[in-house]
Amino acid sequence: MQSYNAPEVEKKWQKKWRESGLYKADLENPKKPTYYNLTMFPYPSGDRLHIGHWYNYGPVDTWGRYMKMKGYEVFQPMGFDSFGLPAENYAIKTGVHPAETTRKNIDKMKEQIAAIGGMYDLDLNIETSSPEYYKWTQWVFLQLYKKGLAYRKEAPVNWCPGCMTVLANEQVNEGKCERCRSQVVQKNLRQWFFKITDYADKLLDYEGLNWPEKTILMQKNWIGRKEGININYKIKGKDKILTVFTTRPETNFGATFVVISPDHPLTLGITTPEQKIAVERYLEEAKKKSELDRQMEGRQKTGVFTGSYAINELTGFEMPVYVADYVLMGFGTGVVVGVPGHDLRDFEFADAMGNIEVIRVIKGPNGEVDPIRTVDQVQEDEGEVINSEILNGLTPLQAIPKMMDYLESRGMGTRVVNFRLRDWLISRQRYWGAPIPIINCEKCGEVAVPERDLPVVHPHVEDYVPKGTSPLAMAPDFVNVKCPHCGGAAKREVDTMDTFVCSSWYFLRYPDANNTKEAWGKERVDKWMPVDMYIGGPEHACMHLLYARFIHRVMHDLGYVDAKEPFKRLVHQGMVMKDGAKMSKSKGNVVSPDEFVSKYGSDVFRMYLMFMGPFTEGGDWNDRGITGVARFVDRFYRMMQQEQEQTGLRPGGDEMDGIVHQTVARASEAIVNMTFNVAIAALMELTNEALQKGLSRAQKEIVAKVLAPLAPHLAEEVWAEMGNTNSIFKEVWPEADPKFLVKNVVTFAIQVNGKLRGTVDLTPDISKEEALAAARAQTNVAKFLTGEIVKEIFVPGKIIGFVVKV
RNA sequence: GCCUGGGUGGUGAAAUGGUAUACACGCGAGACUUAAAAUCUUGUGGUCGCAAGACCGUGAGGGUUCGAGCCCCUCCCCAGGCACCA
Numbered sequence A: 001m002q003s004y005n006a007p008e009v010e011k012k013w014q015k016k017w018r019e020s021g022l023y024k025a026d027l028e029n030p031k032k033p034t035y036y037n038l039t040m041f042p043y044p045s046g047d048r049l050h051i052g053h054w055y056n057y058g059p060v061d062t063w064g065r066y067m068k069m070k071g072y073e074v075f076q077p078m079g080f081d082s083f084g085l086p087a088e089n090y091a092i093k094t095g096v097h098p099a100e101t102t103r104k105n106i107d108k109m110k111e112q113i114a115a116i117g118g119m120y121d122l123d124l125n126i127e128t129s130s131p132e133y134y135k136w137t138q139w140v141f142l143q144l145y146k147k148g149l150a151y152r153k154e155a156p157v158n159w160c161p162g163c164m165t166v167l168a169n170e171q172v173n174e175g176k177c178e179r180c181r182s183q184v185v186q187k188n189l190r191q192w193f194f195k196i197t198d199y200a201d202k203l204l205d206y207e208g209l210n211w212p213e214k215t216i217l218m219q220k221n222w223i224g225r226k227e228g229i230n231i232n233y234k235i236k237g238k239d240k241i242l243t244v245f246t247t248r249p250e251t252n253f254g255a256t257f258v259v260i261s262p263d264h265p266l267t268l269g270i271t272t273p274e275q276k277i278a279v280e281r282y283l284e285e286a287k288k289k290s291e292l293d294r295q296m297e298g299r300q301k302t303g304v305f306t307g308s309y310a311i312n313e314l315t316g317f318e319m320p321v322y323v324a325d326y327v328l329m330g331f332g333t334g335v336v337v338g339v340p341g342h343d344l345r346d347f348e349f350a351d352a353m354g355n356i357e358v359i360r361v362i363k364g365p366n367g368e369v370d371p372i373r374t375v376d377q378v379q380e381d382e383g384e385v386i387n388s389e390i391l392n393g394l395t396p397l398q399a400i401p402k403m404m405d406y407l408e409s410r411g412m413g414t415r416v417v418n419f420r421l422r423d424w425l426i427s428r429q430r431y432w433g434a435p436i437p438i439i440n441c442e443k444c445g446e447v448a449v450p451e452r453d454l455p456v457v458h459p460h461v462e463d464y465v466p467k468g469t470s471p472l473a474m475a476p477d478f479v480n481v482k483c484p485h486c487g488g489a490a491k492r493e494v495d496t497m498d499t500f501v502c503s504s505w506y507f508l509r510y511p512d513a514n515n516t517k518e519a520w521g522k523e524r525v526d527k528w529m530p531v532d533m534y535i536g537g538p539e540h541a542c543m544h545l546l547y548a549r550f551i552h553r554v555m556h557d558l559g560y561v562d563a564k565e566p567f568k569r570l571v572h573q574g575m576v577m578k579d580g581a582k583m584s585k586s587k588g589n590v591v592s593p594d595e596f597v598s599k600y601g602s603d604v605f606r607m608y609l610m611f612m613g614p615f616t617e618g619g620d621w622n623d624r625g626i627t628g629v630a631r632f633v634d635r636f637y638r639m640m641q642q643e644q645e646q647t648g649l650r651p652g653g654d655e656m657d658g659i660v661h662q663t664v665a666r667a668s669e670a671i672v673n674m675t676f677n678v679a680i681a682a683l684m685e686l687t688n689e690a691l692q693k694g695l696s697r698a699q700k701e702i703v704a705k706v707l708a709p710l711a712p713h714l715a716e717e718v719w720a721e722m723g724n725t726n727s728i729f730k731e732v733w734p735e736a737d738p739k740f741l742v743k744n745v746v747t748f749a750i751q752v753n754g755k756l757r758g759t760v761d762l763t764p765d766i767s768k769e770e771a772l773a774a775a776r777a778q779t780n781v782a783k784f785l786t787g788e789i790v791k792e793i794f795v796p797g798k799i800i801g802f803v804v805k806v
Numbered sequence B: 001g002c003c004u005g006g007g008u009g010g011u012g013a014a015a016u017g018g019u020a021u022a023c024a025c026g027c028g029a030g031a032c033u034u035a036a037a038a039u040c041u042u043g044u045g046g047u048c049g050c051a052a053g054a055c056c057g058u059g060a061g062g063g064u065u066c067g068a069g070c071c072c073c074u075c076c077c078c079a080g081g082c083a084c085c086a
Helices: A006-020 A051-069 A085-094 A098-116 A131-146 A196-203 A213-223 A249-254 A273-288 A291-297 A344-353 A396-409 A506-512 A522-528 A544-557 A594-600 A602-611 A626-641 A654-672 A676-693 A697-707 A712-721 A768-776
Strands: A034-039 A073-075 A150-160 A165-167 A185-194 A226-234 A241-246 A257-260 A304-312 A317-323 A335-338 A413-418 A438-441 A445-448 A480-482 A489-492 A531-536 A567-572 A576-578 A746-752 A755-762 A788-795 A799-805
Touching: A006 A098, A006 A602, A006 A712, A034 A051, A034 A506, A034 A522, A051 A073, A051 A098, A051 A531, A051 A576, A051 A602, A051 A654, A085 A098, A098 A602, A131 A150, A131 A445, A131 A506, A131 A544, A165 A185, A196 A213, A196 A544, A213 A544, A226 A249, A226 A396, A241 A257, A241 A335, A249 A396, A257 A344, A273 A304, A273 A317, A335 A344, A396 A413, A506 A522, A506 A544, A544 A567, A594 A602, A594 A626, A602 A626, A602 A676, A602 A712, A626 A676, A626 A697, A626 A712, A654 A676, A654 A697, A676 A697, A697 A712, A746 A768, A755 A768, A768 A788, A768 A799
Parallel strands: A034 A073, A034 A531, A226 A304, A257 A317, A531 A567, A746 A799
Antiparallel strands: A150 A165, A150 A185, A226 A241, A226 A413, A257 A335, A304 A317, A438 A445, A438 A489, A480 A489, A746 A755, A788 A799
């Protein structure tokens, strides 16, 4: 008997698969139902593939191969997200131009990915930094621009001093740069934005999507839709009106102050001469405060009285108007009405100011009606509305619509919907990104580059180290152009696009990657979109996955693609950690797959990663268990060889048919659930059994097919050794035949008062009476049936139970 | 603080309300071997017991049920997300 030589066998099949076109889908004329199986494309890294890549690409390929055997035309492409900070930073570090390092890294990475032995189509040459690709990224920009969805404005933006560029809100985490962890500062800059807020409502529609609830929830929270009402308050003695946004108008009888944001345009206008100096000083200080300072302050409230009063028309109460930096200009109207009795922040502010009246308008949990004095008495929800005339006796939930109707009918307010989502800031002051196809002409102003002039070629610049303004500005040939409109002297936009723009449409390019006339052909793409399965890390929930949905939806609205949503089913792989921490070079805890792959082979490594636990959960890496999978591969190979060197083993009989078909059922279910660990366990059990009892050839064929998606090389090898000349991946996934799943003996558990007292082997279709009798016959059961039997339980095939009164 | 997931042997982990701990690692014992490795066989939640078996056991405490890892309530811990968003 010959032992299994993984390195040799794996190389052989990888070559054969590549040559036979196993990795290719018939994109033009798929003859089977299409299945677009996609993993988030990687950025080209100078390092070797890490465990995270394998943890992702192995199981995705397993899924793709499974679907292929289920009869689908599977399209499983892979490209490279090659513009952006990782490539650029790598270039800065090595001192080699990013164009060069990117090229080299992609070529190297392609080889490594091929060595996994996945059926990824790597030949489509999708690289976001190639002119053939970014031409169409620029085209996408122009479509948005034409629709008024790309615009430029001066606004306070997040500036990362480490990366020397602005960042989108989504890229700021706890006030720090998502990438380099530098403290982000606010700057006023004129920048390009995509109007993703116009799509806020559309993006909240997840109908028909098979996505993790958690991801949907995260996006929903990020979009942050809030229904409320804008209430107008007159300023006493002034011809000015302050509009506040609130979602809790039912507490308005308890409103006793108003707070305006320091950034609000009316702040100084409503300040009285006596308060002017104090307010101006406060505004100065607020401006100086960094994000870090604010975090240090925590919830500690500061503020200054403006000297003005807003009139609460409901009560006639004259509400002092304060300016305070806890009120953000970016949300609602930048003005807040304070109900200190029923909002924690409002109470904290009132408390900090000292002389603000607190009125109770909701009964306490124990029916309290006395005034609220301390923070822990503040009652934010539930209860019964009191001291509120028309609303008395209602719950807050009932009172809200009534109050809104009331305010609207008297012209005091208007219902509005607000979102937490901000527009997507896409300009970057960095070198390695797609140029924004805009020309600034002194005469004509902002002019879009005509589509026929695309691509705006990314200029070669030697000094690309970030300085705070785009390095593209250092290329005079790039910057100075003729205005496409008037022919006069003009200058190009020098900022580049956020790489998330590049990655928000690449899945539309894959099926039509060589199209030179359009970004994609609609007919072709409609055959493949939406992506049937999209797999990637959960960290993209509110970035890539939101941006991609947005851009795709815009393209849908413009008629370029039929599908509304880009990703039908979404799965997040878990993260592989080491000693409870993220693997990173700085921590020095990076585990390289290479030594394991060369020692055990790709199949074993892939299976071990899957066997560690559920795919979506990831886990802590340790190499102790990999021998178990390696042993399984040897045992499996031996099991498959046994027949060829028949050693008197009985070719599998009925019993093995049952086990084989049960394995088919269990493994199929596990693969569909992405719990590959369970599928592998099922095959291990079968192998342990079959090594004792032997398998018939028909049984072996079934078993090889079940193994195929999990250990493709090994399965293909044993398939060939059985004398088959076609690829096992051209075979149809086996179905569990119910006739083999029926057992003629099942073990029933016998319970007395729910406690296990014995088991008994019976036919599955036995009658209740017979089963109960058989159970009673057991001495150990009879022992516990001393009292009066009040109930007898019979669950066919499973449980025989007695309930005894004690 | 709020919103999500999770807490099961020494370890990674299985379990449509029905025999908890499948599968694997590790460990113990044995076989093969001059020996070791590899491989094979076998045992392996805890306590008591020669055994049959009994009792306890899925983060803690309650509840529903003949029966709960699973459903309900309260709490603790861990991970992820959001966070002065009105």
